Amino acid sequence: MTHRHGLNWDKAQAVLQRERSAFAAKMPRSRDLSAQAGQHLLFGVPMHWMNDWSTPFSLYVEAAKGARFRDVDGHEYVDFCLGDTGAMFGHAPEPVGRALAAQAQKGFTTMLPSEDAPWVASELARRFGLPYWQFAMTASDANRFVIRWARAATGRSKVLIFNGCYHGTVDDVFVDLIDGAPVQRDSLLGQVYDLKQYTKVVEFNDLAALEAALQDGDVACVLAEPALTNIGMVLPDPGYWEAAQALIRRHGSQLAIDETHTISTGVGGYTRAFGLQPDIFVIGKPIGGGVPCAAYGFSAELAQRVQAAKRSAPPGHSGIGTTLTANMLSMAAMRANLAEVMTEAAYAHMFQLAERLASGLREVIARYQLPWCVTQVGARTEFQFCTTPPRNGSEAAQILDSELEQIIHLYLLNRGQLITPFHNMILVCPDTTATDVYKLISCFADFVAETVA
Numbered sequence: 161m162t163h164r165h166g167l168n169w170d171k172a173q174a175v176l177q178r179e180r181s182a183f184a185a186k187m188p189r190s191r192d193l194s195a196q197a198g199q200h201l202l203f204g205v206p207m208h209w210m211n212d213w214s215t216p217f218s219l220y221v222e223a224a225k226g227a228r229f230r231d232v233d234g235h236e237y238v239d240f241c242l243g244d245t246g247a248m249f250g251h252a253p254e255p256v257g258r259a260l261a262a263q264a265q266k267g268f269t270t271m272l273p274s275e276d277a278p279w280v281a282s283e284l285a286r287r288f289g290l291p292y293w294q295f296a297m298t299a300s301d302a303n304r305f306v307i308r309w310a311r312a313a314t315g316r317s318k319v320l321i322f323n324g325c326y327h328g329t330v331d332d333v334f335v336d337l338i339d340g341a342p343v344q345r346d347s348l349l350g351q352v353y354d355l356k357q358y359t360k361v362v363e364f365n366d367l368a369a370l371e372a373a374l375q376d377g378d379v380a381c382v383l384a385e386p387a388l389t390n391i392g393m394v395l396p397d398p399g400y401w402e403a404a405q406a407l408i409r410r411h412g413s414q415l416a417i418d419e420t421h422t423i424s425t426g427v428g429g430y431t432r433a434f435g436l437q438p439d440i441f442v443i444g445k446p447i448g449g450g451v452p453c454a455a456y457g458f459s460a461e462l463a464q465r466v467q468a469a470k471r472s473a474p475p476g477h478s479g480i481g482t483t484l485t486a487n488m489l490s491m492a493a494m495r496a497n498l499a500e501v502m503t504e505a506a507y508a509h510m511f512q513l514a515e516r517l518a519s520g521l522r523e524v525i526a527r528y529q530l531p532w533c534v535t536q537v538g539a540r541t542e543f544q545f546c547t548t549p550p551r552n553g554s555e556a557a558q559i560l561d562s563e564l565e566q567i568i569h570l571y572l573l574n575r576g577q578l579i580t581p582f583h584n585m586i587l588v589c590p591d592t593t594a595t596d597v598y599k600l601i602s603c604f605a606d607f608v609a610e611t612v613a
């Protein structure tokens with residue numbers, strides 16, 4: 161018998177085979193669509209990551225609303241993945257739907273600002289504390305632009321990131337720390353530049369390494385999530401950010417905080433909840449209630465430097481921005497979402513359920529004495545295959561186990577519950593109910609009971 165993370169691996173493999181067969185047997189329509197898709201969609205899916213789920217073929221969605229969705233074979237699911245945060249406030253929130261319907265009568269995109277633009281910017285300033293804003297279509301683009309602005313404004317060339325981070329498909333951040341040395345990620349396709357030239361990478365929670373990397377005075381910006389959320393979860397040590405911010409300031413670098421995921425912490429993100437003072441703030445995915453858009457804000461001081469850099473640049477393309485950015489449709493979605501969906505009341509509900517979820521999962525882990533733990537960032541919960549939460553990207557990477565993750569995910573999916581692929585992230589939204597959460601805990605317990613060593 162082989163053991164893996166406290167489970168009997170032979171039993172886990174048997175469960176996997178059974179669950180794959182069960183899935184295939186009850187999904188004739190998804191199977192047909194997958195076969196059709198194979199004819200003209202490269203990789204058989206409209207975006208190749210869609211093959212990274214635990215299912216033997218793609219699960220096709222018919223409709224998604226609130227915390228739920230229905231597949232094309234008529235099965236209902238509670239969605240704890242929520243589009244990996246894109247639908248963190250529920251699928252198709254009513255106010256956003258109404259705003260989109262109204263805007264649909266008034267045009268989608270003109271490359272001119274609509275009346276919603278100043279309202280949205282002032283609301284972002286009120287919430288997140290940074291006075292000046294720009295927009296993008298995705299968080300990836302927002303981060304790409306932020307790096308460019310920071311370099312242009314400071315005249316410095318380098319960006320500093322934390323090992324194990326993810327900030328979207330921004331080439332600059334695909335550098336890992338392996339045995340203490342920066343290494344360009346070899347999964348990156350078609351990348352011909354040496355990214356290590358302008359990217360520095362240090363471990364999260366390591367102040368000495370941060371200081372050493374800042375010392376040369378060549379870092380334009382430190383791009384960071386306040387807690388790592390894309391390699392499992394890694395929380396900052398108590399006092400880490402106070403000290404890290406002081407170092408960044410002392411060495412004349414800018415701090416860009418990417419709150420695309422940690423917006424789960426509260427209405428003002430982790431930044432407001434924990435009193436961070438970034439120079440740049442990035443938010444994507446859920447900000448438009450699931451409609452593609454993202455935003456980034458600057459401190460007053462950096463905004464001045466950014467504007468000066470633009471003014472003093474030769475005329476021509478800045479390399480920043482895209483044609484559909486800040487289009488009327490996305491602005492209407494952001495306004496409705498900020499005004500009526502991302503509310504204190506919505507968060508209060510989400511926090512309460514996330515607490516129940518985390519304590520329920522912990523109880524199951526303790527009952528079966530699994531060497532696992534549960535980490536939480538507000539409405540975002542993650543179970544991880546280690547007894548104490550990882551303190552940095554290297555530790556977090558070591559305990560990822562995609563094979564085991566996929567078995568658990570498929571087991572839950574076949575019982576009407578979807579969690580995020582790639583690791584074990586579970587989101588609750590304003591429409592999730594306590595019953596949904598208890599059912600998830602109970603299915604998780606059933607899986608463990610069936611496979612525990």
Ligand code: PMP
Pocket residue numbers: 244298299300301303326327328329385390418419420421444445
């Ligand atoms: N920043 C963070 C922290 C993210 O987690 C992600 C996506 N997971 C992104 C940026 C990129 O978002 P998108 O794929 O929508 O561009």
